Amino acid sequence: MENSNQTSSGRFFLLGLSNVFYLQGICFCVFLIMYLMTLSGNVLLIIVVRINSKLQTPMYFFLSNLSMIDICFSSTIVPKILINTLSQDTSISLVGCALQMYFHMALGAAECILLAVMAYDRFAAICRPLHYQTIINMKMCILLASISWGMGFITASVHVPLTFQLPFCKSHHVNHFFCEMPPFFRLSCKDTRPNEIAMSVTAQFIALDKAFSTCASHLTVVSMFYGTIIFMYMKPRSADLPEIDKTVSIIYTVVTPMLNPIIYSMRNKDVKDTIKMKLSSL
Numbered sequence: 302m303e304n305s306n307q308t309s310s311g312r313f314f315l316l317g318l319s320n321v322f323y324l325q326g327i328c329f330c331v332f333l334i335m336y337l338m339t340l341s342g343n344v345l346l347i348i349v350v351r352i353n354s355k356l357q358t359p360m361y362f363f364l365s366n367l368s369m370i371d372i373c374f375s376s377t378i379v380p381k382i383l384i385n386t387l388s389q390d391t392s393i394s395l396v397g398c399a400l401q402m403y404f405h406m407a408l409g410a411a412e413c414i415l416l417a418v419m420a421y422d423r424f425a426a427i428c429r430p431l432h433y434q435t436i437i438n439m440k441m442c443i444l445l446a447s448i449s450w451g452m453g454f455i456t457a458s459v460h461v462p463l464t465f466q467l468p469f470c471k472s473h474h475v476n477h478f479f480c481e482m483p484p485f486f487r488l489s490c491k492d493t494r495p496n497e498i499a500m501s502v503t504a505q506f507i508a509l510d511k512a513f514s515t516c517a518s519h520l521t522v523v524s525m526f527y528g529t530i531i532f533m534y535m536k537p538r539s540a541d542l543p544e545i546d547k548t549v550s551i552i553y554t555v556v557t558p559m560l561n562p563i564i565y566s567m568r569n570k571d572v573k574d575t576i577k578m579k580l581s582s583l
Contacts, residue, residue: 311395314474316547318386329386335559336379342562343368345576349566353575359437360426363419364565366446370415371558374408377401378479378554385478395465398480403461405481405554411453413507418445456503463499467491477547479554484546 318328346368350356381401385391393401425436464482467489477484482500486493566572 312392312473313395313398313469313480315381315385315391315393315480316474316476316478318382318478325386329383332379332383332386332555335555336375336383339375339379339555339559340372342559343372346562346566346572349572349575352579353571355571356575359422359439359442360419361566362439362442363415363422363446366449367412367415367419367561367565370408370412370450371561373404374412375555375558377404377408382478393480399461399465402464402480402482402485403457405479406460407454407457409453409553410456410503410507411449414452415446415449418449421445452507456507460496460500460503463496467493467496478550481550 318325318332347365350361350365378401381393422437426433429436460482464485467485468491469485469488470490471488473488475484475488482496486496
């Protein structure tokens, strides 16, 4: 009776970060600080690239796209996590859950592809310096960035509808912080192996093959972002560990977007000089 009522209500119930009151407050503060750092760091990078002519290069064009993806990526997930941490009602509508899953997957896939594009850009700059301006011109930059965004949304447009065609008759309580495909497969009473195979093949195409084509400057991001996504989307059902899955998801949805502008840009002299100049003029 409980399951039928939940199914007919068309709502899912997400797990909060903690059921202990004082831990809820701590988790809320930590995630809020990380989210604000993500927004401020990535917005600052976009502004600095726009106002400094020295940074009007392909590398920083791609970094600006990465920052935009990270802002949207975190904003798709973290606000709902913060609300559910302090709220008694942790439910989310069917449409809201589908939209969250769609944008989460689209932006995550777009970031994977964009990181590979950035690796190709660095490869061309280092290994073919005499031909770099010809290979990576502005038209090519726009094309590669558009492919990254487009492929991300195409991927989500395939997998999310397939996920929500499954019957969720076991329960509507999701043992996860947000709407993501692997935890939803555990809720279905139908054989989800075709969905899991399709998801694994897509993850292999987008993440695994690209992870080993990157250069040294990307190793930190590759280890955190690609590694956690490969673990989440390519492991077999028999290896499901919900508690570990939740921790892994936090790394690539919250931690990595916060660290990206620091790892890629904040150590750059031109970026730091531009920030200092604008701060001194205030």
